[in-house]
Amino acid sequence: MEHFDPIHETSYLSVPNAHIYRKIMRCFYREYEKMHFQLYKEDIFRLIKQDEAFAGYTMEQLEPDLEALVKWKNLTPIQDPGRVYTIADYKNKQYRYTMSEYAVEIERLTVRLENIFLESGNLSTNFFVRLEKSLEDAESMEYAGLKTVNEWWSMLQEDFKRLNQNYQDYLRDFYSTKTDHLMKSVEFVIHKDKFIKYLNEFIQELQHHSRRIEQILVRIMPAMENSILEKVVQSELDIPHALLAIHGNAEPSIRENVMGKWNSLKNWFIDSQGHECECKKVLKITNDVIRSIIRNAALIVQIQNWGISRKDDYRKFMELFLKCGDLEEAHRLSAHVFGIQNIQHFKTNEPREEYAINSSVYEEDPAAFLLKPHTRIYREKKDRRGFADKSLEKMMQRESYLRNARQQKEIEMRYIKNNRIIFSEEVISEATRNTFLQWITQANMNSQKTGRTEYGQEYRLIQKKGNCVLKCEDGLLTMPAYILEFKQR
DSSP: OOOOOOOGGGGGGTSTTHHHHHHHHHHHHHHHHTTOOOEEHHHHHHHHHTSGGGTTOOHHHHHHHHHHHHHTTSEEEEEOGGGOOSHHHHHHTOEEEEEOHHHHHHHHHHHHHHTTTTSOOOOOSHHHHHHHHHHHTGGGGGGSOHHHHHHHHHHHHHHHHHHHHHHHHHHHHTTSHHHHHHHTSTHHHHHHHHHHHHHHHHHHHHHHHHHHHHHHHHHHHHHIIIIIHHHHHHHHHTSOOHHHHHHOOOHHHHHHHHHHHHHHHHHHHSOBTTBOOHHHHHHHHHHHHHHHHHHHHHHHHHHHHHTSOOHHHHHHHHHHHHTOSSHHHHHHHHHHHHOSOOOOOOOOOSOOSOOOTTOOGGGSOOOOOOOOOOOTTOOOOOOOSOOOOOHHHHHHHHHHHHHHHHHHHHHHHHTOBTTEEEGGGOEEOHHHHHHHHHHHHHHHTSTTOEEEOTTSOEEEEEEEEEEEEEEETTEEEEEEEEEEEEOOO
16 A cells, blocks of 8 residues: 655755755765764764854754754664763763664755756667676576575666666756757757767667567566566565564565566567557657757758858859840749749839830840948948968068168167267157157156167166257257267177
8 A cells, every 4th residue: 555644754855944954964974874873963063063154053053953853753862871971961861863764865865866967868778788688597597596586686677777767867858948948059050960870879779689688578478477586576585674574574565566677677678458668669759859859950050041141142143144045034044043023113213215105124224223221230241252362462561671670770870979879969860869759758767767779778868957959850859968878788
């Protein structure tokens, strides 16, 4: 009989202070994995305080939280008589706490839920090979010991369980909302071929092995249902379990479990009355996924092509029109290229050669009009046919620049006499004047009145009393009486 009573052990997952209860239970579970089954409250408090998020948590808060978890049957208190030294200790009841069976499984489930997106299903075909090999060994189990039968049955069911769960988890992702959006995105087109290849390989292996496994199941079915499954039940009963002994006769539940697993395996590969086997359903689902991938990829490519320029296509059509022999041939080509057209009448200000009422526009010379969209965001399209190689021009410009720089350096160095430039004594060009003024500005920007030219020469700026006149080719410049004194190398 099925039981649907409330599970009080899960209460700590949804109460208002769930975060602290979950932290306590997670500490118990981590210690449980290290084989530390019983913990004092001081041990739990020390583990909790290692997390900075619970820096303000106190022992006074921990005690009622532990009592609540004991009330929900997540923890089982065990009084420790060895730690009682005084009457006060006895009244305080020093307890050790251990997790209940339900609590262990609940925490194990929460860990799996937290990592569910890190564990991805796959369509590995190794399980088909292992299932086939295990089923081939089934007939030899009639004469094997109970321990060998139990190991064989456990391995067979583990492989079948992994196969079933992996394909369900993998194919389930394709029907989720996130994957549906992803399959309709442009990025998915890049991975389309990889997915299709992976699914096709799985289908081929499934078709190859499922037929052989079906034949093996049909062949061993009488022996399995008559004797081998009975030995499997006996091998399970042969394993001592403390809880099963407490609850009494466990044979009916074990027998039901074994027969249910066998029927599931059998129905996965063999059609039953009025029901298609799971193997064929998997083939249909996988084919539907492949069709959906191809359909979405084709739709994405079609949407992308809507925005592609048809300039080259139109140019080809124009060439075909120019090659038409007469007007009738041009009409036929137009009907083929553009289909049925909506007639539109355009009026222009261009003068006509003839104003006869019976004359056709096709009999007149064409007039050219430049059309542009009447939108503010319109921009002229750039020519995408490539660019010319201008390496030679760049090299010539570079040589010209370097040559001018060398000439300018020679001119500037010519004014340095006795490691000095006295501006009142020189007649200079406009370009040279600009360079000298830059050197003066650079020296004036620091307290030492020093600077360095672009040629690596260090100099010091000296200012005499009064002003001087710098004679330039384009005029006279009155300025302070500066002297640039260069450092000897």
